[in-house]
Amino acid sequence: MLNNQGRPTAAGAAGAQSHPTFTGNRALMIEEALLFEIGRADVTGVDLDEPEGIAFSSEVGTGSREENASGKRAFKHRLGGLERKGAIGLVGLSEPETMRHYVRLSQKNYGIDTGLFPLGSCTMKHNPRLNEKMARLPGFADVHPLQPQSTVQGALELVDELARWLLALTGTEAVAMSPKAGAHGELAGMMAIKAAIEARGEAETRRVVLVPESAHGTNPATAALIGFVVKPVPARADGTVHVEDVRALLGPDVAAIMLTNPNTCGIFEPQVVEIAAAMHAAGGYFYCDGANFNAIVGKARPGDLGIDAMHINLHKTFSTPHGGGGPGAGPVVLSARLAPFAPLPFLRRTETGLELVEDRAAAGESRPFGRVTAFHGQMGMFVRALAYMLSHGADGMRQASEDAVLNANYIRAGLQDLMSVPFPDHPSMHEALFDDAWLKDTGVTTLDFAKAMIDEGYHPMTMYFPLVVHGAMLIEPTESESRAALDLFIMALRDLALRAKRGETERFAGAPFHAPRRRLDETRAARAPVLRWTPPEPVRDAAE
Numbered sequence: 119m120l121n122n123q124g125r126p127t128a129a130g131a132a133g134a135q136s137h138p139t140f141t142g143n144r145a146l147m148i149e150e151a152l153l154f155e156i157g158r159a160d161v162t163g164v165d166l167d168e169p170e171g172i173a174f175s176s177e178v179g180t181g182s183r184e185e186n187a188s189g190k191r192a193f194k195h196r197l198g199g200l201e202r203k204g205a206i207g208l209v210g211l212s213e214p215e216t217m218r219h220y221v222r223l224s225q226k227n228y229g230i231d232t233g234l235f236p237l238g239s240c241t242m243k244h245n246p247r248l249n250e251k252m253a254r255l256p257g258f259a260d261v262h263p264l265q266p267q268s269t270v271q272g273a274l275e276l277v278d279e280l281a282r283w284l285l286a287l288t289g290t291e292a293v294a295m296s297p298k299a300g301a302h303g304e305l306a307g308m309m310a311i312k313a314a315i316e317a318r319g320e321a322e323t324r325r326v327v328l329v330p331e332s333a334h335g336t337n338p339a340t341a342a343l344i345g346f347v348v349k350p351v352p353a354r355a356d357g358t359v360h361v362e363d364v365r366a367l368l369g370p371d372v373a374a375i376m377l378t379n380p381n382t383c384g385i386f387e388p389q390v391v392e393i394a395a396a397m398h399a400a401g402g403y404f405y406c407d408g409a410n411f412n413a414i415v416g417k418a419r420p421g422d423l424g425i426d427a428m429h430i431n432l433h434k435t436f437s438t439p440h441g442g443g444g445p446g447a448g449p450v451v452l453s454a455r456l457a458p459f460a461p462l463p464f465l466r467r468t469e470t471g472l473e474l475v476e477d478r479a480a481a482g483e484s485r486p487f488g489r490v491t492a493f494h495g496q497m498g499m500f501v502r503a504l505a506y507m508l509s510h511g512a513d514g515m516r517q518a519s520e521d522a523v524l525n526a527n528y529i530r531a532g533l534q535d536l537m538s539v540p541f542p543d544h545p546s547m548h549e550a551l552f553d554d555a556w557l558k559d560t561g562v563t564t565l566d567f568a569k570a571m572i573d574e575g576y577h578p579m580t581m582y583f584p585l586v587v588h589g590a591m592l593i594e595p596t597e598s599e600s601r602a603a604l605d606l607f608i609m610a611l612r613d614l615a616l617r618a619k620r621g622e623t624e625r626f627a628g629a630p631f632h633a634p635r636r637r638l639d640e641t642r643a644a645r646a647p648v649l650r651w652t653p654p655e656p657v658r659d660a661a662e
């Protein structure tokens with residue numbers, strides 16, 4: 119196999135199955151080498167005039183010129199002796215070559231704009247293009263965090279209006295807008311709880327945080343990071359948390375519980391109100407992981423359920439698909455008991471407009487625990503979230519939640535005669551959870567099944583999470599998938615499920631057959647990533 123630069127690639131193997139190609143490309147699926155493999159360091163893609171009075175030494179690598187004594191002096195003078203001594207080592211490529219490389223890379227990214235993206239516990243949500251248009255308005259896109267506040271009053275109004283929507287939808291007292299992701303919001307919310315406990319003089323005694331076994335890993339990590347002792351709440355066979363199990367753990371040492379609702383098994387916690395009351399009666403706080411808010415927006419207000427703090431992943435619930443590292447935003451709403459401890463900065467309305475309160479001295483009655491980010495949060499995400507809310511309106515957001523729940527249950531109903539459902543007694547909220555009991559004795563695993571989905575053109579669902587469900591497959595279609603799209607997805611999964619049951623193990627063990635790469639060593643990729651390119655030996659020798 120050769121790539122388009124004529125060098126052998128290991129990767130051509132996938133295409134080699136049936137009709138090997140000279141280039142290693144398969145139709146318009148182009149083998150993309152690294153920039154360093156495509157280009158060479160001793161050529162350049164640009165043609166710049168040599169600046170007057172400057173001579174480059176041949177080592178610079180941009181073309182050798184005769185050395186010129188006076189020019190060299192001028193060069194030194196201008197760069198203060200910091201001129202490059204060795205070769206820069208970057209490849210020289212023309213603009214079209216560079217452009218193609220990055221455009222092709224971007225096309226290898228599967229996202230919600232390319233197809234159904236069934237990851238659960240993530241809400242890979244359609245992001246209306248209107249949001250993008252709004253976020254790119256120069257008045258929002260180009261604001262600088264150090265600009266005088268008088269010049270960004272419109273942007274501050276937007277943040278304030280979004281905050282009011284978040285308070286209305288959650289039924290809470292205050293919101294810290296600055297956290298930059300869900301996990302960051304968790305941290306801010308738990309730090310507010312810690313500050314409240316310190317203010318009560320109970321910092322030494324209340325050190326335990328209860329976390330159900332089904333929780334997202336960020337929950338125990340957050341609690342542990344700020345010095346709490348994490349105690350697991352055991353999982354019940356029906357996938358929910360029972361108030362008796364919480365009560366059994368309560369005492370003067372318990373600071374808070376971190377509960378996800380709807381939970382990571384896709385179930386609305388039936389005893390959430392009782393759990394909140396039990397926590398409060400025992401002097402503790404109720405932190406709610408709000409990552410699954412998409413299922414209940416406009417239907418239930420977490421404040422009414424008794425929560426004290428909840429982060430909202432704007433990038434899950436209020437559009438903007440995430441992944442690949444960002445950007446997100448994780449505002450955290452707070453009950454009246456925690457509101458005084460909200461972090462800096464926060465907005466205050468004065469006679470002349472909105473003002474960002476940036477330090478404790480200016481905080482008045484409030485007792486902010488500190489700050490969690492350098493500036494004020496993710497402006498672009500705020501604009502998208504508010505654009506989403508305003509274009510949907512209250513009724514539209516409620517309908518989005520209803521449709522998300524309907525779609526998840528439609529998928530569950532379409533598959534549950536073939537694939538086993540671990541918690542059949544509870545209806546699904548916005549995501550449908552299956553386990554691998556139905557794969558027993560087929561020789562096919564959850565991972566194999568997911569790889570076969572790639573061949574069918576689907577990003578796999580969330581696998582092996584929540585941990586309390588064996589071989590979990592967590593599918594969240596969101597509200598924006600049409601019935602036709604759901605039907606096709608269901609038929610594709612039914613076809614695979616029937617093949618697994620018929621014992622067609624090869625279809626699975628070797629999958630994916632049609633992807634650019636086959637089975638990767640995912641553990642090694644995560645644990646020992648190759649982050650630096652080193653020239654292959656023969657090439658290095660030739661250059662010397």
Ligand SMILES: *Cc1c(COP(=O)(O)O)cnc(C)c1O
Nearest residue numbers: 239299300301334336409431446
């Ligand atoms: C996504 C998620 C988080 C973390 O949110 P990020 O924005 O990714 O930091 C926490 N808990 C649950 C249940 C989640 O699904």
